[in-house]
Amino acid sequence: MMPVSPELPSNLRAALERICHGRSRKALGVLAAAQSQNYRAGGGSHTIDTEDQALAYALTRLPATYAAASAALTHLREALPEFRPTSLTDVGAGPGTASFAAVETFSTLSEIRLFDANPYFRALASRLTQTAESAALRKASYRLGDVLTLLSEPAAAPADLVIASYVASEMPQGEITHLAKALWAATAAALLVVEPGTPAGYARIMTIRNALIPVGAPDSAHAARDTAHDGDYNEVPGIYVAAPCPHERACPLTGSDWCHFAQRLPRLRDHLQVKGVSVPFEDEKFCFVAFSRLPPTRIDARVLAPPVVTKGAITSKLCTPEGLLQDIAARRDGITYRRRKDWRWGDAVTR
Numbered sequence: 001m002m003p004v005s006p007e008l009p010s011n012l013r014a015a016l017e018r019i020c021h022g023r024s025r026k027a028l029g030v031l032a033a034a035q036s037q038n039y040r041a042g043g044g045s046h047t048i049d050t051e052d053q054a055l056a057y058a059l060t061r062l063p064a065t066y067a068a069a070s071a072a073l074t075h076l077r078e079a080l081p082e083f084r085p086t087s088l089t090d091v092g093a094g095p096g097t098a099s100f101a102a103v104e105t106f107s108t109l110s111e112i113r114l115f116d117a118n119p120y121f122r123a124l125a126s127r128l129t130q131t132a133e134s135a136a137l138r139k140a141s142y143r144l145g146d147v148l149t150l151l152s153e154p155a156a157a158p159a160d161l162v163i164a165s166y167v168a169s170e171m172p173q174g175e176i177t178h179l180a181k182a183l184w185a186a187t188a189a190a191l192l193v194v195e196p197g198t199p200a201g202y203a204r205i206m207t208i209r210n211a212l213i214p215v216g217a218p219d220s221a222h223a224a225r226d227t228a229h230d231g232d233y234n235e236v237p238g239i240y241v242a243a244p245c246p247h248e249r250a251c252p253l254t255g256s257d258w259c260h261f262a263q264r265l266p267r268l269r270d271h272l273q274v275k276g277v278s279v280p281f282e283d284e285k286f287c288f289v290a291f292s293r294l295p296p297t298r299i300d301a302r303v304l305a306p307p308v309v310t311k312g313a314i315t316s317k318l319c320t321p322e323g324l325l326q327d328i329a330a331r332r333d334g335i336t337y338r339r340r341k342d343w344r345w346g347d348a349v350t351r
């Protein structure tokens with residue numbers, strides 16, 4: 001299956017260019033640099049409190065978060081090939097980034113709800129979506145307020161797909177478990193959570209994963225295939241990890257290791273000018289986890305790091321249902337070696 005392009009859709013690029021017309025790229029660059037420093041220091045989008053600050057964010061961070069959401073959505077689609085969602089709730093939607101990625105991945109979407117607490121992001125999202133090719137985006141609703149409060153309101157029916165992209169990083173650690181349960185309660189079929197590809201982002205992903213499927217005894221539908229690993233896996237009937245994990249067991253990573261991936265994306269002209277850089281691309285590192293209410297297509301293994309290629313062998317770090325595995329294919333192995341040469345970081349593979 002071909003992945004969704006990490007490049008912004010042409011209509012979204014055009015909308016950003018129209019909004020930026022006549023604005024100083026240098027002034028936006030100063031705002032973007034301050035935002036970057038704020039995020040590195042652990043701050044969040046609540047500090048974005050002007051139209052220009054929202055636009056500076058859109059020019060520098062929206063392309064990267066779009067690329068990460070697109071990559072994660074591609075993995076979800078591969079795990080659930082028959083999934084045809086018609087409704088989406090985008091939690092912590094910002095300027096609508098994940099929703100734009102979702103309609104590129106799932107053309108069946110016809111109803112979109114966006115939740116966020118920032119009025120400047122809502123205003124920007126309204127301008128970006130009004131000329132979108134997707135009818136679902138053009139008519140999307142945008143609720144302003146605390147996302148936990150909005151999720152707890154009983155009026156809205158659960159959505160087929162719920163996305164929470166770069167949301168948990170802006171919440172107190174003590175609220176993340178509450179967020180996980182509220183997100184799942186709002187999910188009719190599949191939930192996708194995306195976070196920055198840092199150890200802290202991975203820790204938040206694991207808090208959410210463990211809140212929804214805590215480690216437990218083998219007494220549910222997963223037990224039949226997991227009896228050889230009693231007490232080592234996560235168990236809640238009716239909820240599955242669709243991606244990236246090839247199992248519901250506890251994450252096998254330990255110590256300072258963490259599960260994350262990378263998506264390369266092109267930098268557009270405005271992106272280059274506002275960031276003050278010349279390299280025409282960047283790599284967005286991200287963590288994610290996708291849950292589903294129906295069993296996903298099971299994979300044999302996930303490549304957790306760029307394979308190491310030497311003159312004599314290819315060594316790959318794999319997550320498997322049996323735990324972590326270092327897969328080594330010697331050049332003399334012929335067919336096996338040639339197959340490994342096609343493996344990429346993040347791929348679902350068969351050993």
